[in-house]
Amino acid sequence: MSDIEFHNREKEIKEILDILDSRPTLITFIYGPINSGKTELINHIMLELPEEYIVFYINLRTKFLASYDEFIESLFEMEMETEATKRKKKETLAELISSVTKVAGIPITREFLDYVFKDKNPKNAFSYIIKLFEEVKNAGKQPVLILDEMQKIGDVKVNGSLIYELFNFFIDLTKEKHLAYVFVATSDSLFIENVYTKAMLHGRCRYLLVDDFDKNTTLDFFDRYGFDSREKELAWNCCGGKPVYIVELARVGDAEGMAAKMLKIRTSQIGELLNSLEAYGAEIEFRGGLHEVVYDKVMEELSKLKENADCEYGYITPEISYLVRNNIIFVDPLTMVMKPQSKLDLLAIRDVIKNA
Numbered sequence: 001m002s003d004i005e006f007h008n009r010e011k012e013i014k015e016i017l018d019i020l021d022s023r024p025t026l027i028t029f030i031y032g033p034i035n036s037g038k039t040e041l042i043n044h045i046m047l048e049l050p051e052e053y054i055v056f057y058i059n060l061r062t063k064f065l066a067s068y069d070e071f072i073e074s075l076f077e078m079e080m081e082t083e084a085t086k087r088k089k090k091e092t093l094a095e096l097i098s099s100v101t102k103v104a105g106i107p108i109t110r111e112f113l114d115y116v117f118k119d120k121n122p123k124n125a126f127s128y129i130i131k132l133f134e135e136v137k138n139a140g141k142q143p144v145l146i147l148d149e150m151q152k153i154g155d156v157k158v159n160g161s162l163i164y165e166l167f168n169f170f171i172d173l174t175k176e177k178h179l180a181y182v183f184v185a186t187s188d189s190l191f192i193e194n195v196y197t198k199a200m201l202h203g204r205c206r207y208l209l210v211d212d213f214d215k216n217t218t219l220d221f222f223d224r225y226g227f228d229s230r231e232k233e234l235a236w237n238c239c240g241g242k243p244v245y246i247v248e249l250a251r252v253g254d255a256e257g258m259a260a261k262m263l264k265i266r267t268s269q270i271g272e273l274l275n276s277l278e279a280y281g282a283e284i285e286f287r288g289g290l291h292e293v294v295y296d297k298v299m300e301e302l303s304k305l306k307e308n309a310d311c312e313y314g315y316i317t318p319e320i321s322y323l324v325r326n327n328i329i330f331v332d333p334l335t336m337v338m339k340p341q342s343k344l345d346l347l348a349i350r351d352v353i354k355n356a
């Protein structure tokens with residue numbers, strides 16, 4: 001069983017298509033626990049969109065972003081100089097746009113690149129992108145800008161915070177100019193929590209949660225791959241609706257053996273992390289400074305999950321931050337609810353803390 005088809009996401013797809021159906025006004029933040037299928041959903045929609053949309057998709061996951069120059073390089077895709085393009089050099093933006101396929105990075109030629117890198121000023125890059133998007137509009141198309149794994153930009157500084165400049169640029173593209181649709185995806189819930197509390201973004205963005213599948217959707221998935229009812233229940237009870245896990249179960253076929261193996265691994269990972277915290281302590285960057293992570297407080301947070309799969313968190317503490325950074329807990333700032341990153345994490349947490 002090697003080919004796994006894209007599954008469901010009807011509600012989320014409809015929400016995104018509705019956004020694309022009216023003129024751009026807000027930035028859309030796509031967020032959710034790790035491995036919940038955000039990137040997969042974006043890729044799926046990009047390929048299904050009508051020809052009139054030109055999607056500029058940038059995934060920062062694999063990019064090294066320590067400086068402004070690296071940020072700029074990550075945004076743009078240089079025109080490859082082939083014999084054909086050398087003969088017919090693209091001089092104008094209109095010519096550049098005419099060669100852009102439906103889904104691409106942001107195209108740029110060497111001449112424009114010089115301008116964009118000049119003075120290390122993000123405004124140059126942004127004004128180039130605005131000109132490019134205006135050209136897309138002139139060609140009768142709709143520009144869509146998608147930035148995946150946006151939190152990677154968090155620490156880059158250019159005369160202040162790059163992220164601040166970038167958000168202002170996105171507001172300009174959407175609310176001010178109505179020029180392009182802007183989607184920002186991230187699985188870092190602390191980043192979203194930070195964004196959510198930023199005054200400059202109030203009323204200028206919307207949030208779209210891409211969570212693990214619910215029970216019915218997950219059981220439908222297993223139906224497609226021939227699981228019987230016992231296997232389905234077993235798989236759901238262990239892995240919940242985490243796409244990456246259920247795809248693995250469907251691929252392997254042996255749901256029982258695989259689920260038990262996954263749980264064992266996760267339990268030992270979380271156990272080791274907590275042992276190390278207890279033995280050696282830890283410090284974490286928190287609200288601009290280094291903070292000690294208190295083992296007892298971490299255990300206190302985790303023990304809230306003994307009875308319930310989720311709970312309200314009130315406010316973020318260094319201990320919650322530590323659990324989020326270690327991909328054990330997901331926090332949703334819109335509902336102020338914290339929960340394990342997956343059902344597997346919930347079972348592993350309960351196992352680890354049962355004797356504590």
Ligand SMILES: Nc1ncnc2c1ncn2[C@@H]1O[C@H](COP(=O)(O)OP(=O)(O)OP(=O)(O)O)[C@@H](O)[C@H]1O
Nearest residue numbers: 005006007034035036037038039040187243244247
């Ligand atoms: N709708 C879906 N149908 C089928 N498989 C899916 C679906 N969504 C996700 N998957 C599977 O789960 C894997 C993880 O999904 P994806 O990488 O999109 O998650 P993500 O939320 O972007 O993760 P990250 O938190 O690392 O950014 C995919 O590689 C794919 O195999």
Ligand SMILES: [Mg+2]
Nearest residue numbers: 038039040148
């Ligand atoms: Mg992703």
